[in-house]
Amino acid sequence: MNKDALVIGLALFAMFFGAGNLIFPPFLGLESGDQWPIGLACFVFVDVVISCIGVVAINRAGGSILSIEGVLGKRAALVLNTAAILCTGVIIASPRTAATTYEMSIAPLLGDQIGLLPFSLLFFAVVLLLTLRPVRIVDIVGKVLTPVLVAGIVVMVAAGIATPLGPVGAPETATVVADGISAGYQTMDILAVVGFALIVQESVRAAGYADGKSQLSVTARASLVACVLLTLVYGGLTYLGATAATVVPADVNQATLITLITEQLMGRTGLMVLGVVVGFACLTTAVGLVGATAAYVERITDRRVGYRAALIAVVVIALLICNLGLTTIISLAAPVLSVICPPFMITVVLLLFRRHxxxxxxxxxxxxxxxxxxxxxxxxxxxxxxxxxxxxxxxxxxxxxxxxxxxxxxxxxxxxxxxxxxxxxxxx
Structure with a gap:
């Protein structure tokens, strides 16, 4: 494993591991009980393995953003790409960033002093301002907070292994496998594979690899690094959730669960640090998502819809959906992603064999x-x-x-x- 593959792999890990992904593995562990390794395996396969294979496959197919269009045709690719961008930028991911921030950063510390509606208005106002006038602080915060977030998770998992919150009991669900797969869909990482593959390709070229064979080799090794690290982190979080069944309310939701685990293992100070880090990480994610969505709308409409008009529309829709609440957003997302993710998955996997x-x-x-x-x-x-x-x-x-x-x-x-x-x- 050379240095370039390690560095690019760490970057790919950071791209895949967003603050939103933090909430799904613990809840999966909570529901899976002593079958948490099975649920984790299904989650990792759908979210991590397929996504990392997709990065390699798209780069092997040339790495162009037109890779999917080249094999599905312009109209089919437009439908699939538009569905993906609407999920990530408008309907699911963007509203979820604000709702997750509220559940993990505001509610645990301030309770009902600030409601979801006023908070979401402030959150998306900041998102709109930062997206209209991008500033370097967004990049800096994003690059600094991911290592801080991961370091905090490593400490928390280590504490949870040393002193488990409670015994791991029987599963609370009869569909552990299906729940693991559904949680993998919910991360929506597979829908971001095309964009991530392009970033990896540019990083590999910038590192001095000019020919296709060496680029593919570094990309494959970097993807392996990301795959291993994501599996380890998700495994630790799933285990923590499995040990928490006896110390959390029966009706706990995904975001509340991770905050309760954090408070139990790291105290009020740990909860405050988690809240700040997750809040800023979600903010930077939201800025990237809505900005990319507005740019996409401008491009596919041949500028008939301008960037600013598209941006305002995206922010307003995301704001309205956000106020449905995190649990409702996740519930509504499940059927949508169950339809959109499979064609993406089969297409990117087949791209791995495009030459044949x-x-x-x-x-x-x-x-x-x-x-x-x-x-x-x-x-x-x-x-x-x-x-x-x-x-x-x-x-x-x-x-x-x-x-x-x-x-x-x-x-x-x-x-x-x-x-x-x-x-x-x-x-x-």
Whole structure:
């Protein structure tokens, strides 16, 4: 492992590990009980492994932001990318940053003295000002706070291992595997893979690696570093949640759980430090998300919607959704992400084999089948109207969309032979 791969891997770890990701592993551990290693494995596979593979796959495919467009076509890629940017920048991630900040930074310290509505108005006003007039302090705070946050987590996990909060009991849920997969979707890291892959590629080139083979080697090693570190951190947090069942209320939510664990292990001072760090980290994340979303809207509308107009619209919508509360946002996000994440996942994994896939129809068939299967599965989860899907392979593991996606890929490959002949995909 060379120095460049280690440095870039640490940077990739910091990009994937946002403050929002902090709340899901402990809650997964709480629900999973003594089956927390199984829940963790499912969470890590969906969130960490697939995302890190995606970074390698996109760079192997050329690293361009057009990688997905090149295999799915402009219209399909536009739909998929727009769905992803709306989730990360408008509907889920941006509102969740403010709601998480309130639950972890304001409510534990001030109680009901400040409500969610006035706090969210102030939060998004600051986000709007910083996004309209970006200042270097946003970058500085982001770079400083991630190491502080991780250091605090390491200390907390070490304390939790040395003096467990309580015994690890039986699971509180009968769907540990599905819950682990759902929590992995909730982080939305898979939807950020394209942007992260570009940043990694630029970092590798800046380090002096000019040819594709050496770039891919460093990228793969850096992704491995990020994968290992994320797994260790998430593993520690999941274990802490598993030990907390006897010391927290039965109706505790995700953000409140981590604050209660922090207070139990590190006292009021630790809780205050966590609140400040998470608050600033969420603020910088929100600035990046809404700014990127506004820029994307400006680009796809050919500037018919200007950056400032798009930015104001994004902030207002995020503000309104934020006031639904963190628990409601997470609940509403689950079905949306269950539909959007599978086609992203299958596409980025297939990109890893792009040089061996002879037609773009393979990608199109896989993505279309993944969307169709996910829509049906999500509709059943919400209504119970399609009980036959429970007999599908991998249903109990939360991956019953995968066989249809593979069948769709095979059907697409056959269509490709018919319509494209045997001409290979253009080399990246």
């Amino acid at each position: 896939i002879r037609s773009t129809w393979t990608f199109k068939g896989a993505a279309l089948a993944a969307v169709g299967a996910s829509l049906l599965l999500t509709a059943h989860d919400l209504t119970g109207a399609f009980a036959f899907v429970e007999a599908a392979p991998l249903y109990v593991f939360g991956f019953s969309w995968l066989p249809p996606a593979l069948i769709g890929a095979a059907a697409g490959a056959l269509l490709g032979r018919r319509f494209d002949g045997r001409a290979p995909l253009p080399r990246p």
